[in-house]
Amino acid sequence: MENKVFLSYGTLVTPIGIGIDANFHSLKNGISGIQQREHSGFKQENWFLSTLDDLSENRFDALLEKALSDLKKSYSETVLSAPETRFILSSTKGNIDNLPGDVFSSARGIIHRQTNNPNDVIVISNACISGVIAINTAADYLRYSDCDNVIVIGIDIVSDFVLFGFQSLFALSDEPARPFDKNRKGISLGEACGIIVASREKTHTSAVEYLAGASSNDANHISGPSRTGEGLFRVVNKTIERAGIHRSDIDFISAHGTGTLYNDEMESMAFTRCELQNTPVNSLKGFFGHTLGAAGVIEVIVCMLSLEHQLLFESKGFEETGTTQEMNIIQQTHAAPVHTVLKTASGFGGGNAALLIRK
Amino acid sequence: MSELKENLKAQIIEQLSLEDLTPADIKDDAPLFGDEGLGLDSIDALEFIVLLESNYGIKIADPSKGREIFHSVNSLAAFIESNQ
Amino acid sequence: MKITTSSYISAAGAFLNGQQKFTFRETNWQKECYQQLGLDYPKFHKMDHLSKMTVLATELIYSEGHLNALMDDEPELLFANANASQHTDMKFIESYTQQGNPSPSLFVYTLPNILTGELAIRHKWYGENTFFITPQFDSSLFAERLYHAARKGGNWCLCGWVESKVDEKNKVTEECFLFLVALTDNTADRSSFAAALDELLTNYRNGNSGNLNR
CATH class of the missing domain: 3.40.47.10 (Thiolase/Chalcone synthase)
Incomplete structure (x- = not known):
């Protein structure tokens, strides 16, 4: 065990x-x-x-x-x-x-x-x-x-x-x-x-359970995202599989969402391929900007705040769908039942990573 | 024109830090982009925009035209000749 | 955990499983190695030194089998060095301080993990990848992470220590040490694995003494 x-x-x-x-x-x-x-x-x-x-x-x-x-x-x-x-x-x-x-x-x-x-x-x-x-x-x-x-x-x-x-x-x-x-x-x-x-112990009131995580490479380009979202598609599936949950259990996705044409398009492709296009999703880059090596950590902290306060934060700066595949982007901060959260990231070098947490 | 092409080859090597190559390795009509030829990509296209501006004073207003202009040393040289 | 194949390249030569395959005479020994391997991969010439060395040393490992038989997400890439992308970082700084414009083609190589991306592209590998920075080669960190990968059910891990550092006098220090690990082979515990790894690298470094002080 x-x-x-x-x-x-x-x-x-x-x-x-x-x-x-x-x-x-x-x-x-x-x-x-x-x-x-x-x-x-x-x-x-x-x-x-x-x-x-x-x-x-x-x-x-x-x-x-x-x-x-x-x-x-x-x-x-x-x-x-x-x-x-x-x-x-x-x-x-x-x-x-x-x-x-x-x-x-x-x-x-x-x-x-x-x-x-x-x-x-x-x-x-x-x-x-x-x-x-x-x-x-x-x-x-x-x-x-x-x-x-x-x-x-x-x-x-x-x-x-x-x-x-x-x-x-x-x-x-x-x-x-x-x-x-x-x-x-x-x-x-x-x-x-x-x-x-x-x-290993649940010592702090904010504690959430970490279920699983993984990384994957696009094997496509060192600085341009994959057009098909291959790496992100694979890593999300692998993370779900490792966690032993159903994709329908995911209440919210904290996406990477840098705000570039190609990255955001790639994510919409990948999440749709993962059948997660209806799951509420946001990017926090409209609040914090892209903080590079800090991004994954600070965005997981905000996921923990969503779980603690049962609150989904708006995807700041978003007004109108601008990706080929439509996603369920959170337009206004609102209360919602949140138990299981998927966090993803994608970056230079073709890397993608994901993790699942639960409260 | 041939002097322009030789200069261009040296400048491409310099601008893209292609320390493995000499001007003789770049053929006038070989494709610069894609998996054939030099294997350059969209990031390198940005370097060509800088190269044309700083060495020849030519600004490319529409970056989508870049692909045609940057196809080969021949097409680059022709573009420079007609824009100077 | 068992090392099935290892390779090492530096200015003095290329080695595979302890045997010297090539010696280099040219200052641009990475290009010379590319030619000796008979590669035809135009993208190679655009790469930074970290990626070039990694691609070359991987070709050596590839020639020994194992890797070509794996599923596309099977080899996990576990890489480390001490100086991240310092050599390219200095070139990029020079592009905007001395040469008039920040260079996009240099900037994209100012991250150490780009080399894992280049490997993934070259061999169409979609698996896990991580890049660590440690002050020196840290065999116990590799052993620990390999043990974790094995516990998670992984089968193969391609590991590397790749360094390209330039000093104030423009002197470049470079080496690339790769080792392919069969995770399912239980013949070594973590501490003896780490000791074997240290010994292997020491032997490679001694086999071409002076390369690190060139």
Whole structure:
């Protein structure tokens, strides 16, 4: 018999709130973190970003410090420092200002110093599916290794490097991102840090049960989504199969929904192929922007809030169907019975990942 | 025209960081995109837009035309000649 | 868990199951290896060094069988390195600081897991993939994750340690170590598996000493 795995939220630091309660309040009131930032881009172009105002010079490290300090308000030093507790860091670029040196060394140092945990920090850098993969990896450690808690930290900041890169791909929107909408124009980049505590015991009031997860590759293109949604189709089916549930049990899907033409189209293809086109679905990128390696973690935290409060959040920015396959996009935040939630992510490198949670 | 083509080949190699190739590896009429020829894709097409703008001062207003223009070194050279 | 096949490539040569297959003379040894393998895959020339090395070392493993007989979602890809995509990151930074424009074709390679995407495309593999960053080659992390994959019912895992790092003096340090693991073979426990893995890599590195300090 495998150990059960529970996920609890640790903290959430985003432009719409410091801490879980503040973010919940903003989400409920439809407040987005995306704003126009003047001269932010290459050639001083103005872009819409979801960025934190009050970080010091060394922004990545400052954000991680802030999130860990907040985590310590709700989790004791005994838990954090225990040898049976592991840390997983999910990030695409780490502290990019450290290049050409190690971009993940400062994070390792900060985690060790703030928590006194003796284990090596496990770093996962798998593009935009890093967060979901990190949670799936945490579940494996709890099920099969000698481990009581795995603390999953998802973090990325908006840097010139990443902003200029997405600019060069013509992938950025000149208005706040509108995932799945007919008039969507691309991504709004965002920065955030989210922390989830995965455990064998149901120790926290927010705890939800983790059922299963998986990853899959499109085997199609390194930066363009598959036209048929093959990888996402496969990974959703595999996750449902591993969880041993029926697809009709899924009450809500927290999709990736970046707001680019091709990504959102791909997701509509995949969910339709999975016969999930009628299941309520949202993308949170209209609230937080695309936070890359943090996205999977912060979006699973919001799924936990949906389960806790029996509330489905609007897919901000969506007005009119703009994908070939119609989906049941959540247009207004509303109360609904929510027990089983599917979270998906897709990213560069052709990667797709999914997980199922239940309360 | 042949000098333009030779320059273009060198610029393509430079712009796309194709360090394995020399201008002699790129044939004038070979398709640049797709699995034949150089195997370039839509991301590389963006590099061609930058290349034309920075080296020849030509702006491509309609990116969907790119596929025809960027078909081969021949088509690129013809486009540059007629737009300069 | 049992290693069925391993390969190693660096500036000094290409190795398969401990045997040297090629030696390289050219500065661009990755192109030389591509030619020696007789590959015809134009996309190769566009790839970053991490992807190139991984594609090459996988061709060596492929030539030994096993991989070609698997289902399209069967081989799980488990990769790691110490410096993520640092080499391409530096080139991309140069494109917008020195050369006038951020380069989209470089930007798409500024993530380490792109190499697993290139492998998936080349061989039409739709299976699981994960990329870890560890300060050094971490045999115990591989052993642990392979054990998890086995417990989850996986059959095969293609693992790799692929590094391409450039220093301030433009000196490049590169190596690629791949090993194919049969997960259903129960002949090794995690700690002895990790020890065997360390020994294998040490032997490869010693077999072409100096390549890491080129």
